[in-house]
Structures are given as C-alpha cells and as structure tokens.
Amino acid sequence: MKKLEFIYEDGAHKWAVVARDPAKPSHLIDTNEYLVLNGGEALLADPGGMEIFSAVFSAISAEIDPYTIRHLFASHQDPDVISSLALWLDFNPDLKCHLSWLWGSFIPHFGGTADTFVAIPDEGATISLGGLMLDAIPAHYLHSSGNFNLYDRKARILFSGDVGAALLPPEESGLYVENFDRHIRHSRDFHRRWMGSNKAKLSWCERVSRLDIDMLCPQHGAIYRGEDVKRFINWFADLDVGSGIRD
Amino acid sequence: MDIMNDIEPISSLHRVVKANEDIKKVIRISSGVNLVALNAMLIAKRSGERSRGFAVVSSELRLFSRNLDAAMTGLGELIFSLVRDAAAMQRQRQQHSHFMAVMSINKSMRKWVEPPLARVEARMGSIEEEISRDWHKLRLQLNRVLQLCESGRSLSRSAKIEAVYGGDMSTTLKQVANQIEETVDEIFSTLKLLRMQLAE
Numbered sequence: 001m002k003k004l005e006f007i008y009e010d011g012a013h014k015w016a017v018v019a020r021d022p023a024k025p026s027h028l029i030d031t032n033e034y035l036v037l038n039g040g041e042a043l044l045a046d047p048g049g050m051e052i053f054s055a056v057f058s059a060i061s062a063e064i065d066p067y068t069i070r071h072l073f074a075s076h077q078d079p080d081v082i083s084s085l086a087l088w089l090d091f092n093p094d095l096k097c098h099l100s101w102l103w104g105s106f107i108p109h110f111g112g113t114a115d116t117f118v119a120i121p122d123e124g125a126t127i128s129l130g131g132l133m134l135d136a137i138p139a140h141y142l143h144s145s146g147n148f149n150l151y152d153r154k155a156r157i158l159f160s161g162d163v164g165a166a167l168l169p170p171e172e173s174g175l176y177v178e179n180f181d182r183h184i185r186h187s188r189d190f191h192r193r194w195m196g197s198n199k200a201k202l203s204w205c206e207r208v209s210r211l212d213i214d215m216l217c218p219q220h221g222a223i224y225r226g227e228d229v230k231r232f233i234n235w236f237a238d239l240d241v242g243s244g245i246r247d
Numbered sequence: 248m249d250i251m252n253d254i255e256p257i258s259s260l261h262r263v264v265k266a267n268e269d270i271k272k273v274i275r276i277s278s279g280v281n282l283v284a285l286n287a288m289l290i291a292k293r294s295g296e297r298s299r300g301f302a303v304v305s306s307e308l309r310l311f312s313r314n315l316d317a318a319m320t321g322l323g324e325l326i327f328s329l330v331r332d333a334a335a336m337q338r339q340r341q342q343h344s345h346f347m348a349v350m351s352i353n354k355s356m357r358k359w360v361e362p363p364l365a366r367v368e369a370r371m372g373s374i375e376e377e378i379s380r381d382w383h384k385l386r387l388q389l390n391r392v393l394q395l396c397e398s399g400r401s402l403s404r405s406a407k408i409e410a411v412y413g414g415d416m417s418t419t420l421k422q423v424a425n426q427i428e429e430t431v432d433e434i435f436s437t438l439k440l441l442r443m444q445l446a447e
Contacts, residue, residue: 054331
C-alpha cells in the first residue's frame with residue numbers, strides 16, 4: 001500500500017511524497033507523487049495514473065484533508081503522470097491543473113474543461129501556493145517536448161519529473177539515494193533512452209546547477225540529497241543521451 | 248454547492264472522505280489517551296500504596312488505548328477499500344456516460360454499444376454491492392469501537408472514584424481522572440456523530 005511521508009517541514013510549509021508502492025501490479029511503472037503544502041492549500045505534483053488513483057488518494061487522505069488540494073502540476077503529458085486527472089476532477093471540479101501550453105489541447109483528452117488548465121509558457125512561470133512562490137523551471141526535451149520541473153526556493157527542493165529517475169529493483173526500495181554509484185546504474189539506460197537532446201540536457205544542467213537544492217525529487221526512484229544532487233547533475237552533464245536504442 | 252452538507256450516495260468519494268476525517272480525529276485523540284494514561288500511572292506510582300487502585304485503573308486504560316488503536320486501524324483499512332471501490336465506480340460511470348453519448352449521437356450504434364454498455368452496468372452493479380458491504384462492515388466495526396469506548400468510560404469513572412483515596416495526592420489524581428474522562432468523552436461523541444452520519 002502506498003504511504004505518504006513528509007520530507008520537509010517548516011511550520012505549515014511542508015513537502016510530502018507518496019512513494020513507490022511494493023503492492024503495485026508489476027505491469028505498471030512505479031511512481032512518486034509529491035505534495036506541497038502551504039497556508040492551508042496543497043499542490044499535487046504529477047498526481048499519477050488512473051490505475052493508482054485509489055492508492056494515492058488513500059495515502060494522502062490518511063494524513064491530510066484532501067479538500068486542501070487546490071492545484072495539480074503535470075510535469076508533462078504521460079499517462080503515468082496525469083491520466084488520473086478525470087478522477088481528481090470528479091472529486092473536486094474546481095482543481096487547477098498547471099502544465100505546459102504545448103499539451104493544453106492534448107491533456108483534456110484525460111478530462112477537464114477550459115477552466116481546469118493553467119498554461120505554462122515555454123520560459124516558465126511562478127505558481128502561488130498560499131503565498132509561497134513555486135517556480136516552474138523549463139526542462140523541455142527531458143524527456144517531453146513540453147516539460148517542466150517545480151522548484152521551491154524556500155525549501156530548496158526541486159521536483160525534477162523524469163530527470164533523475166531510476167528504475168529500481170524491488171530490493172532497493174529506500175526513499176533516498178544512499179549509495180550514489182550503486183544507484184546510478186539503474187538510471188543510466190533510462191536517461192540515455194528517454195532524454196532526447198544533449199543540447200537541452202546541458203542547458204538544464206547549467207541552469208539547475210546555479211540553484212540552491214537540498215533535495216532533487218524524481219518521479220521514479222529515490223530522492224537525491226545533499227552532495228548527491230551535485231553528483232547527479234555532473235553525471236547527467238557527462239552522459240551521452242538520445243543514444244539508448246538497444247542493438 | 249456545499250458538498251459536505253449534502254447527503255452523498257454511498258459510492259461517493261466525498262462521503263468516504265468525510266468518514267475518514269472523523270476517524271482521523273479519533274485516532275488523534277486516542278493517542279492522547281495513551282499519554283494521559285501514562286501520566287496517570289507515573290503519578291500513581293509517586294503517590295505510593297494509597298493510590299494502588301488508581302494505578303490499576305491507569306494500567307487498564309493503557310490497554311484500552313492500545314485496543315482502541317487496533318480497532319481504529321481496522322476502520323482505516325475499510326476506508327481504503329471504500330476509496331478503491333468509489334474510484335472504480337467513478338471510472339465505470341465515466342465509461343457509461345461515454346457509451347451513452349455514442350448512442351445519443353447515432354441510434355444505429357445501439358447494436359455495437361449495447362453489449363459493452365451492459366458489461367459496464369454489470370460492473371457498476373457489483374461494485375455497488377461491494378460498496379454496500381463495505382459500509383455495512385464499517386458500521387459493524389464502528390459499533391464494536393463504541394462498545395470498547397463504553398469500557399473506557401467505565402474506566403474513567405473508576406479513575407475518579409480511586410482518585411478520592413489518593414490521600415495528599417488526591418487533588419492531582421482528580422485532575423488526571425477528569426482529563427481521562429474528557430478525552431474518552433470526546434472520542435465517544437465523535438464516534439456517535441460518525442455513526443449517525445453513516446446511518447443517513
């Protein structure tokens with residue numbers, strides 16, 4: 001069963017993750033869903049696929065009142081990111097979904113009306129959550145052509161979507177990266193195949209390396225902390241991406 | 248629309264969330280019972296032989312708190328089943344409305360759409376039954392928790408009586424006994440309110 005765990009707390013300002021699920025059917029990719037709370041409001045980043053809606057909803061409801069969720073943030077358009085949209089909107093039709101303008105007419109195929117979506121321009125935007133400013137950081141072509149990360153400069157947390165993802169074996173189920181060298185083996189093939197542009201990758205590495213980041217939180221796999229954040233950015237900068245097709 | 252004040256159908260996620268919020272409230276209060284009982288045990292220990300009866304009641308109260316925790320965990324598991332089924336019902340409703348929309352556009356589609364529509368309706372029927380069973384189980388479990396709370400109330404009354412024999416610690420013990428009574432009463436009234444809502 002999925003469980004909500006707090007990874008940052010400063011009064012009413014909190015980050016929580018609904019982390020990987022050992023009970024999930026093996027044919028579904030495992031995902032992390034992140035909840036940012038501030039001033040009595042919450043934003044759910046990459047709410048997940050339709051198949052795991054009940055597990056995510058239960059995990060969140062066990063800890064917080066789900067009516068406090070006012071915003072959804074979709075890093076990109078994939079089904080494991082946002083296909084649960086219609087179920088969330090059934091629960092609360094007033095939810096706002098922030099996503100790249102590029103997917104503005106595609107994502108509504110999962111549900112929602114014209115009022116549901118807040119389009120993020122290519123250069124990024126700021127999302128206000130109970131007075132806290134969250135930055136949508138461009139991460140285009142990593143892997144989606146309209147792709148954003150979410151940065152909380154106060155908590156020094158970057159939700160990085162598919163960047164930093166790892167497809168971990170069941171025995172490596174820890175919430176955080178504990179051994180970078182061992183962990184990164186599970187990231188290499190994923191990044192080589194799913195990330196399509198070395199130019200976009202270097203631009204991201206250059207911009208993100210200038211941010212203060214204590215935690216880099218991917219949608220799949222474990223969270224990077226402290227020095228491992230810098231290690232990951234350097235490792236990614238050196239990796240030849242768009243090259244992962246198996247012979 | 249104030250969704251919280253309307254009576255929701257049993258398959259509604261809002262109804263499950265409302266019940267869950269009350270259950271979470273009881274879990275929060277019941278963790279207080281454990282602390283109050285622990286405090287009572289420590290005070291009774293300091294008071295010595297005179298408050299031996301109070302110490303016994305406090306120890307029973309800790310046991311009550313543990314049993315209450317276990318019972319509330321059972322309620323939480325039923326809530327998880329209800330969320331799963333309510334979400335499944337939402338998906339079936341969406342599929343149902345899509346098929347109905349196809350039929351309304353073109354009646355000649357009926358022969359193609361009716362079989363899958365019938366399958367969706369059959370699934371909706373079985374999910375509805377499952378949800379009814381879950382709510383029934385939730386009500387039964389709630390009644391068991393209320394019975395458990397009755398024993399908690401008896402313990403809190405006993406604590407008040409035993410506090411009288413606490414000699415020079417009597418005033419402190421009475422204060423603790425009152426704290427116990429207030430906490431157990433708060434749990435009891437929240438659960439009764441929840442039972443009333445579930446009966447609607």
